[in-house]
Amino acid sequence: MKLITLAVRNIKRNFSKYAMYFFTLSFSVFTVYSFLALIQNEFVYQAFTYRERYRTMLIVFGVIIFVFVMFFLISSNASFIRARKKEISMYSLFGMTNGKIGKLLFLEIMLVGLAALVGGIAAGIFFSKLIAMILLDIALVDFTGDITFTFNPQEIYLTALPFLFVFGVMGLSGLRVINKFELVDLFKGEKVSEGKPRGSTLILLLSLLLIGTGYYLAVTTDSYNLIGFALPILFLVIIGTYLFFWGGLPKILSWMKKRKTKYYRGDNLIAVSAFAHRMRSIGSTMATIAVLSAVATTAVATGFNLYQNIERNTYGILGYDMYFYGGQEKLLDDVYSAFENYGVELIADYTTQRLQAKPKLKITLYNGELEYYNSENGDDYFRVYSQSVCNELLALARVNLEPVQIKEGEAVYVRSFWTNVPDFAVEIERAIMAEPLEFSKQDIRITSFLDASFTAFGAMHTIILSDADFANLYEAGDILTGYSSGTPFDQVTVFKYIKPLKSGDFSREINRILSGNVGSYRLAYNHYIESLEVFGLACFIGFFMSIVFILMTASLLYFKQIMAAQEEQHQYQMLRKIGMDSQVEKRVITKRLLPVFLIPLVIGIIHSIFAMKTADSILFSDMIMAENSYFVVLGFSGIMYGVYALVYGLFYFITKHQYTRIVS
C-alpha cells in the first residue's frame, strides 16, 4: 500500500472527528482571502473616502487573524497527533520508521490543508461580491452603485503561501511529537486515569482574588490611568482565569460532591464525577476558551457600540446638522439656494453673534499646579450668551436638553468635551464655583453646569447669563462685541433640516460653498460618514474575527468531547446495563457537556462586561451623551453577547448530537 492511499483512507475514516476543525481551517482561509480581495478590489477601494486607513485596517486585522489561526493550528495539531497515539504506535510496531510515520502525517496534513485552502478560496471567490456589498452597506451611507465582480490571481497566491508555510510547520512539529512516543504506550490500558482532580481552596481564592482585583481596577481607575493599567489588568484576569480552571473549579466540584442529597442523584452522580475526572485534561482548554470568548465578545461589542453610537456621537460633538461662522453676508444666500436646489427641507436656522466677556478672575486647579483661567492673560475669555439666546441655540441642536433657567446674579458654565474626565471635571467644578466672576459693576457666581460643549463655537470657556444680567453687563460694556481693533466678532449660524445624514449631494455642495470662505464650518454629514467608514469597517472586521474565534474555540471543544465520547462509550453501555433509562441518559449527556461549554462562555462574557466598563471610561463616556453611558453600552453589548451565545450554542448542539451518536 502506498503512503498516500493510507493517508487518504485515514482522512476518510476520521472525517467526522475533524470535520469541525476542517471547517474552521476553511473559514480562516476564507476570511484571509476575503480581506485580501477587499484590499485589491479597486472599486471598493475607490468608494472609501479614507482609503489609506481602510487598507491599513484590513491588512493589520488580516495579519492578526492569521497569527491567531496559526497558533491555533499548531497547538491543536499536537493534540490531534496525541489522540492518535495508539494508531501511530501500531504503525511503529509493524515496522514503520518514525520518518515514514512523519511523512504519512505530513501527507495527511497537506491533503487536508490543501482541501481547506481550495474550499476556503473557492468560497472566498464565490462570495467576494456579497462580502464587498455587505462592507459597503455597513460602512458607507449613500452607496448606490453596483459592484462589479473582480478577481485577481495574486490574492490566491498571497493567501495560499502563508497557509502552506504553516502546514509545513505543522507537519514538522508532528514529527517532533512522534519522536516522544514510546512503543510501550501502546500496551498500556486505555483506563489509565488522569489522576484525581482535587483542586485547592487556596488556588480558588487566589484565582478569585486576581480576577477580582483586575475587575476592581477596571471599574475604579479613571480613563487617564487606565491606559497604563490595561496590561496589569489583562495579566491579572488571564492568570486568574487559568488558575480558576486549573485549581478552583475542581475544588468547587469537590464541594458539590459533598452535598450528598443532590450529588447522589443518578444523573448528577454520573455527570459531575465524569466532568471532575476530565478537568485536568480540559481545564486549560476551557480557560483558553474563556479568554478567547472574552476577547471576541469585547471586540464585537466595542465595534457594535461604536457603530450604533455614531449618530449620537456626531451630535454630541457637533450639536447641529450644520453651522458656520464668518462670511454670512456673502454666503448665507448661497446656502439658502442650495437648500432649494437640492430639495432639502430646512426646518429652522438661527444666527447670533459670538460675543465675549473678560471678567476679572483667576482659577487654578490642583492647589495652584494648573492654571485654568486667568484674566491677566489677555487670551483667556468667556463665550457669553443670554438665557434666551442660549435656549434658541439649544432648541435647534439635535440633543435632548431642557431649556436653561437662570436666576439673576448666577451663571451656568458649559462643560467642554475635554473636561469630561470624572476626576478632572469634579476638580474644575469645585474651582469654578469657588470664585465669583468680577465684572465692572457686579459680580456673578457660577452655580451650575451644562453639557452642551457644541455651543462654544471655538471658545475654551462658555457661560450663560440671565437675560437681565446680560442686558446690564451689555450696558456697562462688559460684553465685548468685537476685537480691540474694532472689527466685530463673527456671527454664527446654525441649521436644522430634514434628513441631514442622508443628503450626500447637498452636503457636497455646501462643502464647495463654505470650504475656505468662512471662519469655520461643520457638517454633521461629514463627521458621520467619516465615523461610519472607520467604525463600519471595524464592525465588519470584528464580526469576522469573532466568527473565526468562535470556530476555533468550538472546534477545540468539539474535538475534545468527541475524543472523550469514544473513551466513555463503554461506560454508557455499562450504565444502560445497570438500569439507566434513555431519559436519564439524555440528562446525563446534557449535564456532562453543558458545563464544558457554558462555564467558559459565562466567564468570558463576565470578563467582557468589565472590559466594556473600561471601554466606556476611555471611549464611550465621551461619545454617548447620556446620564450613565455604561448602561447604554451594556445594552448594545448585550445584543452582541446574545448573538455570540447563539452561534456558540449552535456548536454545543452539534457537539452534543455527535457525542450522543457515539455513546449510543
Add this chain to the structure above:
Amino acid sequence: MSLLKVENVSKMYGTKRGAKQYQALNQISFEVFEGEFIGVMGASGSGKTTLLNILGSIDRPTNGRVFLGGVDISNLKKRQLAEHRIKNIGFIFQDYNLLETMTLKENIILPLALHGCKVQIMEERLRKLGGDLGILGILDKYPYEVSGGEQQRAAACRALITDPKIVLADEPTGNLDSRSGRALLELLSQINRVYRTTILMVTHDVFAASYCQRIMFIRDGEIYHELYAGDDKQQFFDSIIDVVSVLGGENQ
C-alpha cells in the same frame, strides 16, 4: 418455587431474508428456582452470553418468553425495562465495569442513585453490605487504586445493593488470578447461602462451575446437558470435566 422461567427462547442475528442469518439460541426452555446458584457452561460462540443478555433484558429474544417472578419481561416497554433492571437484576461483569471516574462507593450506590433512593438508605445499605464483603476500608478509593479482586468485590457489592431477585454473573472470575478468583467464588456462594440470593453464572471455567448447585451446558444454541451437584464436590468436578470434554470445550 420457580423464579425465572424461560420458554422456547430463540435468538437470530442478521436480516431475516439474508443468507447471513445466524441462530444464537434455538428454542431454549428452562427454569431457575429461588435461592439457586446455577451455572451455564459452553464453548465460545455457544450462545451463553446471548442468553445472559436476554435474561438481563439487555437484548430481546426473537421468539419465546422470559418470566421473572411471574412477569413477562419480553413484553415490557423500554422505560419499564430500565426500572426492571434496577429493581430485579444485579450484574457482575468479567471486566468489573466499574466507572473509573467514580470512587468505589459512588460506583456501588450508582444503581440506587439512578433509582432516586434517599441518601440515608443508600449509606445504610452500603455500610451493611460493604461490611459483609470486606470493602469498607477502600470505599473512597478509585477503581485504579485497588486490586482486581477488590474491584470485583466492589462490582459484586454494586450488583447486590439493590437487593435484586437474581444476580447475573458473566465470567466473573475471567480476569482474576486463581486466588482472587477462588475468593470471589467463595463470596458468591456465601451470598447465595446467607442472603438466599439467586445467582446465574456464565462461565467456561470448570473450577468456577464446580461452585454451582446445578450446571446447564449449552451447545449450538441448545441445552445439551444438565448436571446437579451432589454431596461430593470432587465427583461433581470430575463429571463436569467429562461433559466438557464431550462438548469439545476449551477446558478439557
